Amino acid sequence: MSELYSANPVMFKNNPLGFILSILLIPAFGIGIIILLYWYLQTKASKLSVTEHDILYEKGLLSKERSEVGITGVRTVTVRQSFFNRIFGVGAIDIYTAGDDPEISVKGLPDPNRVRELIKTRQNGG
Template sequence: MKELYAEHPAMFKNNPLGFILAVLLIPVAVGVLILLWWYLQTKSSKLTVFENEILFEKGLLSKERSEVNISIVRTVRVKQSFFNRIFGVGTVSIYTAGDNPEIVAKGMPDPNRIRELIKMGQNGA
């Protein structure tokens, strides 16, 4: 199975003002705790797109994995605020059936590329 995309959510690009605030709070030691917590949160989530399936993993000590076959994906929604568009990140929601998304990956780098990869996988299936 060929891996087409594998990324963790972006830290700085996803919330640049929060990052700057955390850096400014480093002298009070609170900033270090905020940055450490934030870093662990971003590294605990990973979205991987293969040729035939999508895998979303979440968690450090306990893991939650969601796998979706690309052929059953009905909708891929990309949501980006103004700042998200500037920094090239966004939220990707993947729907198979019904009104609730199977996978919601926030702060993903290059979200439109993810959407295109899924569409290409559907055309190849």
């Protein structure tokens, strides 16, 4: 089973103003370093993978939470991008199977439209 897409949320591109503010706070008793370290661990603790048949979302460092959805069961894929997100090529993605709440919701993914296209292509037998 080969991975067609695999990515962690990104830091700078997802929130450039927050990143710059954190850098500016480094001289203030190292607060910026603590913020950046916490933010880095959060991004590395989440990962979205798309294979030929499944979508897998893993979250957590010490304890893991995994959500797996078959591509054929996906009803809707929503991509949300602000103006800055579009400039930097990142965004949030929600994957719905049944019901009104998304099965998988991830913010800050690089190239979220690629994920949507991969899912659409796989659903159509591509």
